[in-house]
Amino acid sequence: MPIKTEALVATLRGLIGTGNVIADGEALETLSKDYYWYSPVLRRQLDDKRADAIARPGTVEETRAIIAACHRARVPVVPRGAGTGNYGQCVPLHGGVVVDLGRLDRILSIADGVVRAEAGARLGSIEAAARAEGWELRCMPSTWVKSTIGGFFCGGSGGIGSITWGGINAGDNVKSVTLMSCEESPRLIRLEGADALPALHTYGTTGLMVEIEMRLAPRVAYDQLVFSAPGWDRLLDWTDAAARRADWPKRLVSQFEWPIPSFFKPLRRHLRPDEPASFLLLDREKADAAVLSAAEAGIGCVYRRPLGDPPQPPLITDFTWNHTTLWAITADPAFTYLQAGFGPDFRGQFAALARRFPGEILLHLEWTAGNSKMTRGAAAGHAPDSVAVGGIPLVRFTSEDRLNEILRACGEIGVFIANPHTCHLEDGGRHPNIAEKRALKAEADPLGLLNPGKMRTHPVNPFQ
Ligand SMILES: Cc1cc2nc3c(=O)[nH]c(=O)nc-3n(C[C@H](O)[C@H](O)[C@H](O)COP(=O)(O)OP(=O)(O)OC[C@H]3O[C@@H](n4cnc5c(N)ncnc54)[C@H](O)[C@@H]3O)c2cc1C
Numbered sequence: 001m002p003i004k005t006e007a008l009v010a011t012l013r014g015l016i017g018t019g020n021v022i023a024d025g026e027a028l029e030t031l032s033k034d035y036y037w038y039s040p041v042l043r044r045q046l047d048d049k050r051a052d053a054i055a056r057p058g059t060v061e062e063t064r065a066i067i068a069a070c071h072r073a074r075v076p077v078v079p080r081g082a083g084t085g086n087y088g089q090c091v092p093l094h095g096g097v098v099v100d101l102g103r104l105d106r107i108l109s110i111a112d113g114v115v116r117a118e119a120g121a122r123l124g125s126i127e128a129a130a131r132a133e134g135w136e137l138r139c140m141p142s143t144w145v146k147s148t149i150g151g152f153f154c155g156g157s158g159g160i161g162s163i164t165w166g167g168i169n170a171g172d173n174v175k176s177v178t179l180m181s182c183e184e185s186p187r188l189i190r191l192e193g194a195d196a197l198p199a200l201h202t203y204g205t206t207g208l209m210v211e212i213e214m215r216l217a218p219r220v221a222y223d224q225l226v227f228s229a230p231g232w233d234r235l236l237d238w239t240d241a242a243a244r245r246a247d248w249p250k251r252l253v254s255q256f257e258w259p260i261p262s263f264f265k266p267l268r269r270h271l272r273p274d275e276p277a278s279f280l281l282l283d284r285e286k287a288d289a290a291v292l293s294a295a296e297a298g299i300g301c302v303y304r305r306p307l308g309d310p311p312q313p314p315l316i317t318d319f320t321w322n323h324t325t326l327w328a329i330t331a332d333p334a335f336t337y338l339q340a341g342f343g344p345d346f347r348g349q350f351a352a353l354a355r356r357f358p359g360e361i362l363l364h365l366e367w368t369a370g371n372s373k374m375t376r377g378a379a380a381g382h383a384p385d386s387v388a389v390g391g392i393p394l395v396r397f398t399s400e401d402r403l404n405e406i407l408r409a410c411g412e413i414g415v416f417i418a419n420p421h422t423c424h425l426e427d428g429g430r431h432p433n434i435a436e437k438r439a440l441k442a443e444a445d446p447l448g449l450l451n452p453g454k455m456r457t458h459p460v461n462p463f464q
Contacts, residue, residue, distance in 0.1 A: 081151025119150025
């Protein structure tokens with residue numbers, strides 16, 4: 001360990017207690033990593049990266065003291081929630097101190113359809129507390145049981161619920177965020193409404209989020225439904241129509257090409273061999289109508305269970321969004337993935353990909369609210385203005401060249417890809433507000449100490 005870090009570790013131990021600072025062993029390794037290993041490209045780039053120390057503050061004041069000490073020592077600071085991010089987002093590229101915010105986990109209030117929580121609060125705890133008060137999270141990742149609300153805002157995008165409410169960027173889902181700056185005397189910066197948007201999905205480069213306010217949706221009692229049909233197109237037509245039905249309040253619409261369902265070991269006995277499957281979380285009051293409508297289209301409902309309150313496993317969400325990739329890699333480590341947004345002619349795009357890469361790409365689709373201008377209303381009446389087809393297709397990985405060829409081919413036919421094989425913010429997706437993100441970074445992190453290297457185009461980066 002460099003001498004300056006050794007001195008810093010001693011300082012940090014003095015500030016928050018020896019037990020809350022880790023400077024060696026397996027825990028140091030584990031807390032330096034996330035799920036970047038989904039990508040063979042990132043595995044090569046990030047396997048040897050790790051922090052010099054992990055600090056686990058329990059209060060905002062302890063967090064402030066840690067940041068001030070790291071700033072004095074000019075040591076990089078990498079915020080961390082539960083470490084479930086996929087692109088090495090919280091893997092330190094230049095060592096330094098990982099600040100694990102998991103102890104900053106108080107749910108401060110749930111009132112008037114808004115949750116106010118510390119950034120390390122787990123989404124699973126928030127969802128359970130919200131449901132007890134007649135509310136639910138508008139959107140959450142499939143890792144909702146474990147991941148933190150701060151990690152979701154800084155590293156995620158959307159997921160369960162996004163079919164109705166869009167992602168974190170959409171509408172007024174985010175009420176406010178409070179960031180701690182990385183300066184000699186760290187300040188709290190509270191950003192509300194549209195002003196909070198530049199702080200989202202910035203991989204911890206624009207301040208440490210310490211407190212969050214997120215708007216909630218009225219609680220709905222859901223059924224978990226799985227449908228199966230002998231043909232992809234038959235199931236696709238019905239699933240797409242179901243996703244667009246404003247009179248069916250829902251939280252999830254996913255479809256998987258065979259053999260993806262065969263990877264879902266715990267559900268295998270319910271699933272029909274050689275058939276694609278669709279997973280829906282649907283208002284229980286509409287579930288009978290959905291099953292009937294599917295039967296009329298020649299589609300079977302092969303699994304139906306109420307979602308408990310609070311939700312308890314088995315959860316069909318555990319097989320959707322980027323959990324699908326996890327099941328696939330577990331079944332066959334040669335799989336990796338893409339994050340795709342398809343256009344209005346998504347059927348044509350699927351056909352073009354199948355023609356060009358037969359058997360190499362397996363379709364996993366997720367439907368979401370198509371834009372951020374959503375009508376607001378009671379749960380039963382709430383419907384997005386439009387619906388978009390996206391997803392997380394699986395790719396049988398052979399080489400980086402071939403993967404890049406697939407990425408290029410997607411671009412050529414108008415399939416948008418948020419590239420999951422890079423840990424650089426700008427290369428991983430669309431950032432129409434990147435100038436505002438840079439300006440916020442310049443204000444909150446003038447020395448460029450926060451997660452250095454991740455915001456590639458930030459002009460101040462002393463580590464590159
Ligand atoms: C199986 C699987 C399924 C997934 N499904 C989804 C999905 O459906 N939707 C989705 O959007 N994502 C998904 N993800 C990615 C990830 O789980 C989510 O984005 C999750 O919300 C991240 O939360 P976390 O607490 O684990 O954050 P971490 O991984 O700890 O951090 C994510 C990023 O945010 C930064 N960060 C964390 N906390 C703070 C803070 N308080 N202040 C500033 N920066 C901070 C970190 O530095 C890092 O850059 C999935 C990942 C896996 C492995």
